[in-house]
Amino acid sequence: MQHSKNIAIVGTGLVGSLLALHLKQKGHTVTVFDRRPDVRKVEFSGRSINLAMSNRGWKALREAGIEEEVRKLAIPLYRRAMHVNSSPAYFQNYGKEGEAIYSISRGVLNRKMIDLAEAAGAEFRFEEKVWDVDLSEAKLYTGESEKGNWQEYDFDLIFGADGAFSRVRHKMQRQSRFNYSQHFIDVGYKELRIPANADGSHKLDKNSFHIWPRGKFMLIAMPNLDGSFTCTLFLPFEGEHSFESLTTAAAADEFFSLHFPDIKDEISNLTRDFFKNPTSALVTVKCFPWVYNDKIALVGDAAHAIVPFYGQGMNAGFEDISELVRLEEIHGDDWEQIFSGYQNLRKPNADAVAELSYRNFMEMSSKTADQHFLLRKKIEKSFAEKHPEKWIPVYSRVTFSEAPYAEALKMGDQQAAIMDEIMRMPKIEEKWNSAEVEQKILEMLKGS
Amino acid sequence: MQHSKNIAIVGTGLVGSLLALHLKQKGHTVTVFDRRPDVRKVEFSGRSINLAMSNRGWKALREAGIEEEVRKLAIPLYRRAMHVNSSPAYFQNYGKEGEAIYSISRGVLNRKMIDLAEAAGAEFRFEEKVWDVDLSEAKLYTGESEKGNWQEYDFDLIFGADGAFSRVRHKMQRQSRFNYSQHFIDVGYKELRIPANADGSHKLDKNSFHIWPRGKFMLIAMPNLDGSFTCTLFLPFEGEHSFESLTTAAAADEFFSLHFPDIKDEISNLTRDFFKNPTSALVTVKCFPWVYNDKIALVGDAAHAIVPFYGQGMNAGFEDISELVRLEEIHGDDWEQIFSGYQNLRKPNADAVAELSYRNFMEMSSKTADQHFLLRKKIEKSFAEKHPEKWIPVYSRVTFSEAPYAEALKMGDQQAAIMDEIMRMPKIEEKWNSAEVEQKILEMLKGS
Incomplete structure (x- = not known):
């Protein structure tokens, strides 16, 4: 005692x-x-980013005996919804069946x-x-x-x-x-809001983490229980597209029209909130x-x-x-x-x-539009699906396990070294889904 | 105006x-x-390390019109005096004829x-x-x-x-x-002192920067105008040989007898100063x-x-x-x-x-006893002597030039990459002074 x-x-x-x-x-x-x-x-x-509770958080709440209480406040997000240009969103599951992060x-x-x-x-x-x-x-x-x-x-x-x-x-x-x-970092953020529909339902799929990636900046949206979404705009402080360059309501309005036309009209009081809410640093x-x-x-x-x-x-x-x-x-x-x-x-x-x-941050802000990077992700995903016990994505180790972060980082570095080799293979664009590539990854995994 | x-x-x-x-x-x-x-x-x-004025310092003093005044306070050091074990010191010139750093x-x-x-x-x-x-x-x-x-x-x-x-x-x-x-860093320092001879002369060569390298720790000494030397002991805070382990006069005395037998008796009031002077952090x-x-x-x-x-x-x-x-x-x-x-x-x-x-710091504290490292330095030195216009050592760029530090670092990295290659050559121990090695360095310099 x-x-x-x-x-x-x-x-x-x-x-x-x-x-x-x-x-x-x-x-x-x-x-x-x-x-x-x-x-x-x-x-x-007006300066919060919604929380994404994942396994480690739930574990601590469980130990304190309050997991069930808190579950009532949370909405599971099973996937990313990527809003690229004006095409319909495409979805990427976060993990295996039933694995989710939780918006609170x-x-x-x-x-x-x-x-x-x-x-x-x-x-x-x-x-x-x-x-x-x-x-x-x-x-x-x-x-x-x-x-x-x-x-x-x-x-x-x-x-x-x-x-x-x-x-x-x-x-x-x-x-x-x-x-x-x-x-x-040179990027700041600002909170905005998408209100619920008149009937209290969500305006976007409520079980997705919504992302509008735009290269050096992006908008995200996470659902709340009341049917609204909390949005966060991540934008450089200085430069061509930046908080510094958006000093008038007209400029902010034009910026959203140009870059987020599919969602702009759903954001309530866009220009009011844009200037009322603080620009926060990270x-x-x-x-x-x-x-x-x-x-x-x-x-x-x-x-x-x-x-x-x-x-x-x-x-x-x-x-x-x-x-x-x-x-x-x-x-x-x-x-x-x-x-x-x-x-x-x-x-x-x-x-x-x-x-x-x-x-x-570096990946989201600079690489999401890079063909080479997307191919690399595709190869990783394809291999992980064939050999789920041999290739646990870093995201899963971090989010859906309670194994130490340091281990996730180390495994991730090993995977990255393997993928660097793979991406150097001649004509990888053509043969990315071949047995040759699969075999090479298997061999390198044995060596690492 | x-x-x-x-x-x-x-x-x-x-x-x-x-x-x-x-x-x-x-x-x-x-x-x-x-x-x-x-x-x-x-x-x-009692917590100062003597200063080593070099070209950048003199330039600034010259611009202020006080170079000559300050020169009177300074003693030129043309070389390092390395005191390895109990053998006599060996000397390494800092630069070309007449180039020196100045102890003040x-x-x-x-x-x-x-x-x-x-x-x-x-x-x-x-x-x-x-x-x-x-x-x-x-x-x-x-x-x-x-x-x-x-x-x-x-x-x-x-x-x-x-x-x-x-x-x-x-x-x-x-x-x-x-x-x-x-x-x-995990190493601290302490000031000690070697007084002048009775006739006011220096007890060690006064135009050298004296170093007693001992792997994870070292002692240095720099001359003063009054015939004394200011010594600085750099030693880890914790561990086998450390400030933490030297808590009694007997322990400090034994430490110096064991590791610095050739100079120990010249350090005045060794144990008094050791415990009177503060241990400072870096x-x-x-x-x-x-x-x-x-x-x-x-x-x-x-x-x-x-x-x-x-x-x-x-x-x-x-x-x-x-x-x-x-x-x-x-x-x-x-x-x-x-x-x-x-x-x-x-x-x-x-x-x-x-x-x-x-x-x-990393180099002095861990590499000075490494044969591979000493060979590398020997190859660099030999090449620099043959091609002084093509291979300016980083130390000279930093100390005897006024070109930007960033340039010195960049050039140093290029030289290091070349030397990494050279040290990977088979049988480099035997052919380090050969025309083949010289030729290879020349080629890589062209490419870099």
């Missing part, structure tokens, strides 16, 4: 709420701080998870900003302003679940030998260490923010919590062991999913 | 002082802030440069810490403590010359889309952008701190100032143009010298 600890969590987002629930279930005293108002009492921010509204899920953690006994303190952290003493300082009077809180442990721009990490960063990087954050002695640990985006192009941000954060829970069961009260095991096990996987996500 | 601006520089180190002098020479009003006391009035810190004590140089900038009319404000910067208004806030009362200063421009842990950059880092990384800092509109610019380590293994940190910082001066002469009063030209021209070169320095 563990001793009950007095634990603070900074950040009431998805990962912070899940952690709060878990820690309450273990019998700890839990206080959760957030500088923002209670998300249950305010309108959503971030706000809806966050409200539910705070409800569940609060019901379990966690105390939530909203609109209370943490200005400073004493790392070695696990003290928090909150207050109205940086120069005003601060309230001091004493804890046994503090978790930083305060996102990509974490204040807790910010304090750790001032230490010597703290490795840190933040890298922004960052990859890496750091190490993630913990300070047995006192402080970073979880979720605070430790490893990634770009959203693999739909794994929340899943990776939830997997952090799974790992912490598992280690707590092994090491009991020894938080130094729990924390050091946690960071050493999770760091390589966090780096791997960051790399996979960044590569998917 | 330019309009005189009211300019602040944060940081009174080498780059800050040189910039102050230059700006005074252009007729600006210059105030230089530092949180530390006046280096002219305190003892040196950081403290001595810094005092001189502050004197020169002050004499030119720059105002120095020591022990005044900058807590905050208003980027868009170019205001500085200083004070006794973060939460105390602050003094506000209004400037036209502010330069952050405040080093690897720059406060000015720290403020810029909170902006969206600011890319930033700090990466510490960081590479990269960021972008370096400027904020026409108001703020980062220079030197604040923009691009690098590990010291190429001896280019100060030289790269001084080259920033050369570039700024050149651009000021072109663009006159247009500081937006000056700043944007500055960051776009300097950033690729700063990245290149960071990469070169990091690679030299």
Whole structure:
């Protein structure tokens, strides 16, 4: 049996709420701080990308006993619907029969998870900003302003679940030998919305993840329970087609008419939302260490923010919590062991999913129109169908398994090396579906 | 003719002082802030690595009209003296006849440069810490403590010359889309000292850079004008041979007896200094952008701190100032143009010298004992001697030329690719000095 600890969590987002629930279930005293108002009492921010819950996320929710509750908020997406030019969408299944990712509204899920953690006994303190952290003493300082009077809180442990721009990490960063990087990509995003039909039904197939790929930019849409879709436009900040170049309603309207004629009229209040909703940036954050002695640990985006192009941000954060829970069961009260095991096990996987996500951005933004790339995908798919046990696509390893991300990345690199060889075969365009190609892949798989 | 601006520089180190002098020479009003006391009035810190001034540094000093003054403080080093095991040192010339790097004590140089900038009319404000910067208004806030009362200063421009842990950059880092990384290597360093002989002469050849390479760690020594040498021990923080493992005077003494028997007895107060002087960490800092509109610019380590293994940190910082001066002469009063030209021209070169320095760390720490590596170096050297116009070693491009660092890196990569091929030739150990090898290099050079 563990001793009950007095634990603070900074950040009431998805990962912070899940952690709060878990820690309450273990019998700890839990206080959760957030500088923002209670998300249950305010309108959503207009800067969310819908979540794609996949296996890792569900596993963590199952462990907390709330999988069924959350399933009610989710819509399964079995396939991508690709809207290329004005031709009808074509569909690509994500996995095998029945495999799906699940669209959930971030706000809806966050409200539910705070409800569940609060019901379990966690105390939530909203609109209370943490200005400073004493790392070695696990003290928090909150207050109205940086120069005003601060309230001091004493804890046994503090978790930083305060996102990509974490204040807790910010304090750790001032230490010597703290490795840190933040890298922004040149593409930003903006939220838009496709409302439901008058009868409440969805305007597009609701069990698909909709993509309008356009080379350097793209639009996506994910369904909500109320029949609407949350859309996200990913667009470079600068350049020919860019947020910088769309400064008037007329320009934005023309841009959508030209590039998204099939969906433009379904997007409600297009130009109003385009200028009302913020243009948000996308960052990859890496750091190490993630913990300070047995006192402080970073979880979720605070430790490893990634770009959203693999739909794994929340899943990776939830997997952090799974790992912490598992280690707590092994090491009991020894938080130094729990924390050091946690960071050493999770760091390589966090780096791997960051790399996979960044590569998917490169792939989506530049390669989807490349014939060579499409042929390569076709060969992979054909081989995987013939030899499903020998060729598990990286996407499936990441999305429909719970094997480590680092393993998925490594297997993916091996597959890529094989495909590089295959694509160098003379006349590959003609013989891509031949026994010769199949045989060559089989041989290389034996060697790798 | 330019309009005189009211300019602040944060940081009174080498780059800050040189910039102050230059700006005074252009007729600006210059105030230089530092949180530390006046280096002219305190003892040196015991954490400096002697500087190696090379061509880029001298060029910047020449432009400021102070080359001759500084030459008086410098000792030319024409060669490396390698102390391998207990055999006598062997010597490797750095370049051609007369080419040298110059050893200067950081403290001595810094005092001189502050004197020169002050004499030119720059105002120095020591022990005044900058807590905050208003980027868009170019205001500085200083004070006794973060939460105390602050003094506000209004400037036209502010330069952050405040080093690897720059406060000015720290403020810029909170902006969206600011890319930033700090990466510490696992090796730290400690300063030690070899005093002069009784007659004031040097105990080792004074025109050599002395190195005791020992695989994962090494000792270096650089001469001072007073007959002493400043030594630096580079050693991993953790592991078998590490700072962590040397916690007692007896252990430190035994470590030096075992690994540096030929020099141990010359190091004065070895164990006292070993425990008195701090163990310092080594960081590479990269960021972008370096400027904020026409108001703020980062220079030197604040923009691009690098590990010291190429001896280019100060030289790269001084080259920033050369570039700024050149651009000021072109663009006159247009500081937006000056700043944007500055960051776009300097950033690729700063990245290149960071990469070169990091690679030299890898090379020095792991490869110096590798026979394959030594053979490779021998082939390169032999070819370069026969064809000096066709094969300029990277070290010479970096150290004895003023051509861009990025070019040196690129040429170095081309040379490395050629040498990879050469080292794959069968029986290269036997025929390394043959016409066949020479011919093959010549052919590959044509192709590259």
